[in-house]
Amino acid sequence: MQIFHHSTNTLAKVSIFGALFAAAGGLWLVLEVNRSSYVTQAGVARIQPVQFSHQHHVGGMGLDCRYCHTSVETAAAAGIPPTQTCMNCHSQIWSTSPELEPVRESFRSGKSLEWVRVHDLPEFAYFNHSAHVNKGMGCTTCHGRIDRMPLVWQEASLQMEWCLTCHRAPEKFVRPQAEVFNAAYEPPADQLELGRKLVQEYGLKPRTSCSTCHR
Amino acid sequence: MRGPVLTAALLSVAFAMGCRQDMHDQPKYKPYRASDFWGDGRSARPLPEGTVARGHLREDTHLFTGKVNGQLAATFPFAITESVLARGRERYGIYCTPCHGLAGYGDGMVVARGFRRAASFHVDRLREAPPGYFYDAIANGFGAMPSYAAQIPVEDRWAIVAYVRALQLSQHATVSDVPPEKRGELGAPAPAPPAAGGHH
Numbered sequence: 001m002q003i004f005h006h007s008t009n010t011l012a013k014v015s016i017f018g019a020l021f022a023a024a025g026g027l028w029l030v031l032e033v034n035r036s037s038y039v040t041q042a043g044v045a046r047i048q049p050v051q052f053s054h055q056h057h058v059g060g061m062g063l064d065c066r067y068c069h070t071s072v073e074t075a076a077a078a079g080i081p082p083t084q085t086c087m088n089c090h091s092q093i094w095s096t097s098p099e100l101e102p103v104r105e106s107f108r109s110g111k112s113l114e115w116v117r118v119h120d121l122p123e124f125a126y127f128n129h130s131a132h133v134n135k136g137m138g139c140t141t142c143h144g145r146i147d148r149m150p151l152v153w154q155e156a157s158l159q160m161e162w163c164l165t166c167h168r169a170p171e172k173f174v175r176p177q178a179e180v181f182n183a184a185y186e187p188p189a190d191q192l193e194l195g196r197k198l199v200q201e202y203g204l205k206p207r208t209s210c211s212t213c214h215r
Numbered sequence: 216m217r218g219p220v221l222t223a224a225l226l227s228v229a230f231a232m233g234c235r236q237d238m239h240d241q242p243k244y245k246p247y248r249a250s251d252f253w254g255d256g257r258s259a260r261p262l263p264e265g266t267v268a269r270g271h272l273r274e275d276t277h278l279f280t281g282k283v284n285g286q287l288a289a290t291f292p293f294a295i296t297e298s299v300l301a302r303g304r305e306r307y308g309i310y311c312t313p314c315h316g317l318a319g320y321g322d323g324m325v326v327a328r329g330f331r332r333a334a335s336f337h338v339d340r341l342r343e344a345p346p347g348y349f350y351d352a353i354a355n356g357f358g359a360m361p362s363y364a365a366q367i368p369v370e371d372r373w374a375i376v377a378y379v380r381a382l383q384l385s386q387h388a389t390v391s392d393v394p395p396e397k398r399g400e401l402g403a404p405a406p407a408p409p410a411a412g413g414h415h
Contacts, residue, residue, distance in 0.1 A: 022222040061324055064309040070366050077246035088361050089313070092330045112257060114249065122239040 045151040059147035076128040136174040147183035167206040171195030281350030288347030303378030331359040349376040
């Protein structure tokens, strides 16, 4: 006795193959959603208590990164400047601007400005700024053109696959030590050639073992 | 119909995996993280006054205060080498050029925007001032200039003073200051300056 109509043979074949594609497609979807800026928050500028513009201070005025981020060459954290650093100039410049009232209030009261963290690595990953900037890794390699950001956003995904693109092939990204803090630096046409030379010169051996970053 | 159901089940499992963030957000303090334990909301605690880290007692008054027997030091506390000068040039570029300008005339870009003009280094009074005078200004501030002690470590302050001395010489030199064998190069195009970190 024929329970199923003859056409269900086709349906069975399609659903077997279809399930494969649906599963693969689903997996692909999960991975892509995970990489998207919806999850990583890359490219999303954060509203801050003071709308501090790196575009103005770095791109426009030419301030060096280290004027404010004083510990970037010597410590894991680059350093968020104390309010005093703002007041070095803003005691006299824009000193009555309402925009800067939170800065003056912080200076008077001694209470910290509560900046919104933009780059928030997971807590099982240990990143060290000094290890990178002292070995020819430029600020903008990870942070993007900070000198063009009115409000800071996270340029990279900060996901492990992104870290590994450089840890596996530093010659693609390393730059001369003197250019590390130059936000306008553009890699030369012969980056790979220069990169291989610098990797030798700086003795770069970025490891890819788990315990390099996870402790 | 089993295929789509299975896919949906797998998908929901896959999505559910990303939901727990306990390892991402561990109950510990990273630098600059806020704390609700302390009254001021900071996890980084200020040092009690007078704290001295082991091995960091500032016994060398010449090095740390720029003074010798209470007088502004007329000498540097360590030998000034080419690498110290290069370091001074780099640090001067980072911390001093905004007000003092690249050559030290007090015409930096912050001054151009209205900050009280810093004195030019190229006046007799400052050419005659001892190194300790400049060190003291960096460490404690001077006039409208705030203290840069928090931003510039001790050795770097002296390196900057050495570079200021070099700047002063550069703007106040005569042909007799040039070694005889180098005088022929005067008027020749200047060699490219050595790379200093950052752009200004």
